[in-house]
Amino acid sequence: MLTFLKNNSQFAIMCLAWVFCGIINQYVGVAAVVLSVVMLKQKGMYKELILGLLFLLVMSDNRQDEALYAATAKNFYIVLISAFYFFDRKNFRGLNDYFKPFVIFFIWSAIVLTQAPMVNFTNSAMKTLSYMLLFTVTPAYFIKAFREHGEEFIKDVIMMFSCILLAGIIMIPLFPDVVFLVGRYSGVYGNPNGVGIACTLLFMLTYFASKKFPNLFNHTDLRMVYGLIILSTLLAVSRNTMMSIILFLFLARFYEMGYLAGFAILIVTIVVYELINQNIVAIVEALGLGQYLRAEAINDASGRLIAWRTAWKEIQGQFFLGRGFAYDEWFFYENRHWLSQLGHQGGVHNSWLALWMNTGLIGLILFAVGFIRTFVKALIHSRLAFPLLFAVLFSASFEAWIMGSLNPFHIVLILIITLITKDDQFNAEKEESPVPVS
Known part of the structure; x- marks a missing residue:
């Protein structure tokens, strides 16, 4: 687990930043998530994009008021990564037929x-x-x-x-x-x-x-x-x-x-x-x-x-x-x-x-x-x-x-x-x- 945190330290810091921003204000938390998604895409960090979604979905399940940002942010998240997928198909090789x-x-x-x-x-x-x-x-x-x-x-x-x-x-x-x-x-x-x-x-x-x-x-x-x-x-x-x-x-x-x-x-x-x-x-x-x-x-x-x-x-x-x-x-x-x-x-x-x-x-x-x-x-x-x-x-x-x-x-x-x-x-x-x- 320590190896995971060490190898993915920037990702871990990003997730903690989301939580911190969400505690400050719901809309600040949403903005932090959206900005992070765009930056991850620009850097081609697709692994972090999907890991971020998994983390955000867990946060959205939390009942605390401080986690309300996640319930809103996840809607923006899925729309953004969907847009990346549909408008940048050249970066998504391999047959994706799960939905068929x-x-x-x-x-x-x-x-x-x-x-x-x-x-x-x-x-x-x-x-x-x-x-x-x-x-x-x-x-x-x-x-x-x-x-x-x-x-x-x-x-x-x-x-x-x-x-x-x-x-x-x-x-x-x-x-x-x-x-x-x-x-x-x-x-x-x-x-x-x-x-x-x-x-x-x-x-x-x-x-x-x-x-x-x-x-x-x-x-x-x-x-x-x-x-x-x-x-x-x-x-x-x-x-x-x-x-x-x-x-x-x-x-x-x-x-x-x-x-x-x-x-x-x-x-x-x-x-x-x-x-x-x-x-x-x-x-x-x-x-x-x-x-x-x-x-x-x-x-x-x-x-x-x-x-x-x-x-x-x-x-x-x-x-x-x-x-x-x-x-x-x-x-x-x-x-x-x-x-x-x-x-x-x-x-x-x-x-x-x-x-x-x-x-x-x-x-x-x-x-x-x-x-x-x-x-x-x-x-x-x-x-x-x-x-x-x-x-x-x-x-x-x-x-x-x-x-x-x-x-x-x-x-x-x-x-x-x-x-x-x-x-x-x-x-x-x-x-x-x-x-x-x-």
Whole structure:
């Protein structure tokens, strides 16, 4: 981690400058980010451009007023790097086809904008555009970084996220009100579920990277990264993360032995999971973990059942069409008061119900087709694509992060899949990256 900070000292200083400017004033923070993006492009620092986006998305997830700048700045950021991509294609070699399986879904998403409530139309249109840009532009920057920096880029991403996790832990005794939400640890993310999803994706990214590039990390690096992930997960008491990581590791072990063994163990896993799910409270209490794992919350699904039933009832009104991107966010915000009285806070807590609310059954099917096609393509390159798929399906069934465009989670999934499918792009360009000017 110290090596990462030393080799990327100017980038680290830039990120700290963003945070400092955002604390001073929201608009000063936005201006600092925009100016930095333009300067990075002028210097041809594409790796830093995509790393900066990843960092900014994490900051935008933070609930503190001092981080409000990031929520605005990320919109300018994605527009700027998209303009760089579309108007400077000669610098983006390599086939970028991640978005192709989702083209029909994007077209449908634009069509259902006609069904969006007028008060939410602008937000819905912006969310639709940002979702398209996420799928179209960010993979191109990942490929560019692969070609210029090879596997070292992946290591830099992992180390940056590890630094973010470490920062949250260090802040516990210093700023407890910042890193805790209603008694649960959230780190620098917006809530405990957020840090949990981040840990899930970082674990899988690190696992894939260490398998693909055995010499990328030494034992100390891996112990540090995995240690931070485990500690953050335990502090957040994220059951979703624990189950997602266990599921991924369990399936990965058998899929490495062969597809037949992997499929067989998947069936067994589904059966066992259903048995455990039916008796989860009794099992947790018998193990003496009732208080730590919040057994009483498990019993009522932590308010998620309320959200799911509410979403399902709302879906009946636009079963096939949906009401446009971000409708789920708008709907749950408008009804937050009476939902809170029922014991629910937040959104729909399910990516697939969110997709259904926003794009209807037709949109859900179109997205599912693109999603499965993407993983089938990844499966050609790695047997571990199936364990990744099932872990993602599980995680996304309890949080709506797949539906988000500019959150710090979906972009990491795109990075993992690009890492799997674009193995021929690593170090494809022997061009020398520009040296940062002091």
